[in-house]
Amino acid sequence: MTPFADLLEKLAFTPGRNGKLTLLRRYFAATPDPDRGWALAALAGTLDLPHVTSSVIKGLMEERMDPVLFSLSRSYVGDLAETVSLLWPEPETYDPPSLDEVVTTLLAASRSDRPAVLARLLDRCGASARLALIKLCTGGMRVGVSTRMAQTALADDTHPVETIEKLWFALEPPYPELFTWLEGGPEPDVDLSLAYRPMMLAQPVEDRVPTLDPAAHAAEWKWDGIRVQAVATPQGRRLYTRTGEDISESFPDIIDAMDWYACLDGELLVVRDGEVAPFAHLQKRLGRKRVGKKTLSDYPAHVRAYDLLDHAGEDLRALPFTKRRARLEAFGSRERLDISPLIPFDTWAELEAQRDGAREAAMEGLMLKRLDTAYVAGRPVGMWWKWKRDPLEADCVLMYAQRGHGKRSSYYSDYTFGAWVETPNGRVLTPVGKAYSGFTDKELEELDRFVRNNFTERFGPVRAVKPALVLEIAFDAIQESTRHKSGVAMRFPRIKRIRWDKPIEEADTLDRLKAMIA
Template sequence: MTPFANLLEQLAFTPGRNGKLVLLRRYFSSTPDPDRGWALAALAGTLDLPHVTPSVIRGMMEERMDPVLFALSRAYVGDLAETVSLLWPEPEETSPPSLDEVVTRLLASSRSDRPAVLAGLLSRCEASARLALIKLCTGGMRVGVSTRMAQNALADAGHPVEVIERLWFAIDPPYGELFRWLDGGPRPDVDLSLAYRPMMLAHPVEDRVATLDPADYVAEWKWDGIRVQAVATPGGRRLYTRTGDDISDSFPDIVEAMDWHGCIDGELLVMRDQAVAPFADLQKRLGRKRVGKKTLTDLPAHIRAYDLLDHDGEDLRDLPWTQRRARLEEFGTRPRLDLSPVIPFETWPQLQTLRDSAREDALEGLMLKRRDSLYLAGRPVGQWWKWKRDPLEADCVMMYAQRGHGRRSSYYSDYTFGAWVDGPEGRYLTPVGKAYSGFTDAELEELDRFVRNNFTQRFGPVRAVKPKLVLEIAFDAIQESKRHKSGVAMRFPRIKRIRWDKPPEEAATLQALRAMI
């Protein structure tokens, strides 16, 4: 456990990508199996441990010290895992478990036994290993390592990352077969037919569109759902998210309709009477393990296909887009599946006019794809671009602040903001969203200083602040929401600008935000 804890600590304080890759490669080359495989799974988000909830960890700590003192300590530190790792009673003699022992024991423990098992493991570790152990149990590494970065750390001249990506989803943690191959052994003999294919992603085009030749590109609508991959073979059927999570159980209506053999890249939507329903309707189905008949009837799922990656066992990813599109059109529409249309255009101004109307049609914007582009994993430069509609904007008032995680754990970096409502007893603020991005490190220090100088109440780790600061919020969309007190929910809110100059009385009203729906 100690080598893994040291790795996490070094990764957390190494900001650059190349520096993180050096640390990962050093760890994977010097750590034996299966520890390095479990570490790889934890960093890449593929370690399916039965998570211990924060409330259970808090209860474990409150059994060992005064609850009020613990609450004050947590409020000061700002991070539950870090607080517990520092306050947990020090062992008389450390005998830290291996990462394999930790994973094996937690997987084997029942839900009722898990707190006692975790407590026993914590009592064998020193502070940094305790922090790593808690992060492992809560599923929050937060050290700036993505699945793609972890795969790149494994790659070398003899083992290209493209091959590693193709094998990745057919091999389970702790990836013994994969590491044996990387160490010079035989290539894993696995069936890739049902495996997830790493998706091709796009770069924002922003102001660079004028530098591109429109004759080299095709345009498609960017539909407001979630990107999925539907794989059907004689051996089974799977529906994956863009990160490779299997969501087949949440969409049995889609899986049942996949009576073909191939792999489709498309957008998962809810559709009624051939019209795309709001994204909020799709959200109601995401994450459900069991789907009732009423949900299936009221929220019928549908895939709008962008690309055909495989057909009847033939891998099409190395063909140019024009040939893959022709094959997709031959494949045609099926029950619960149709094709995303190609948008004819000749000039960028002509296409921009269409993009500007995207919001009226509840579309996210446009996708631009090179006609000769192969289907490559990740974000290859110059191949695909996303030209999203302009965001909505509103001036809102900061109401609450909370400390962040990782290198932001010492700063109040997560901000809840509100809009004005006219009530019987006068004007008041109601929360309408939360943002923790869009500002520089220097602005973060200014915002943190404002919170510390203006906080009025404490609600656990949350601080209420005086309603004095206006934040200009950019967001992709706003919709009705019964889950929020305000009745609205913003999609992807971020701070565009800090309005030190604007009086809070001039901030947006809830009525004005509702008018944007």
């Protein structure tokens, strides 16, 4: 456990990608199996440990120290895992478990025994190992390592990252066959027919449109759902998210309709009578392990295909977009599946007029795809572009703040903001969203200073702030929500500008926000 804890600490304080790759390569080279395999899974997000909730960890800590003192300490530190790792009683003798012992012990523990098992493991660790252990249990590494970066750290001239990606979804942690192959053994003999294919992603177009050749690009709508990959072969059927998460259980209506042999890249939507429903309707289906008949009936799922990656066992990804598109159109529409149409255009001005109507048409914007491009994993430059609709904007009042995580654990960096509501007792603020991005490091320091100088009440780690600052919020969409007191929920809110100059009385009302709902 100690080597893994040291790795996490170094990764957290190493900002550059190359520095992180060097740390990962050294760790994988020096660490024996199966510890390095479990570490790889933890960093790549494929380690499926039983989740231990924050309340359980908090309860364990409160058994060992005064709850009020712990609450004050947590408020000061800002991060639960860090607070517990620092305050947990030090053992008389250190006997840190291996990473393999931690994983196998937690996997074997029943739900009722898990808190006691975790406590015994924490009793054997020093502060750094305790922090790593809690991060494992809560599922939040937050050290700036993606699945792709972890795979890249394993790659070399003999074992290209593309091959590792291809094998990845057919292998299970702690990846013994993978490491055997990387060290000179045979390539894993696995069935890749149902494996996830790493997706091709787009770059923001920003101001590049005038420099692109219209005749060299195709355009299509960017639908407002979630990107998925649907794979069906004689061996089975799978539905993956853009990150490779298998969501087949949540969409049995899609799985049952996949009576074909292909791998399709597309958008998962809710469609009724040919009309795409708002994203909020799709959210009713996401994350559910069991889906009732009423949910299946009320929120019928549908895949709108963008690309054909494999057909009847033939890998099409090396073909140019034009040929893949022709194969997709020949494949045709099926039950719960149709093809995203291309948008004809001759000039960027024509296409921009289409984009300007994207919000009214309930679209996220446009996708531009170079006609000669193969389907390349990752986000290659100059091949695909996303030309999103302009964001909505609102002036809101800062109401609450909370410390961030990792490098931001010393700053109040998560901000809840509100809009005005008319009541019989006058105007009051009601929370309408939360943002933790869009500002510079300097602005973060200014906001943190404002919170510290103006907080009025404490609710655990949350600080109520005197209503005195307007934030200009940009967001992609707003929708009705029964989960929020205000009755609305914003999609992807971020702080566009800090309005130090604007009186809070001039901030927007909840009625104005509701008027923006499509």
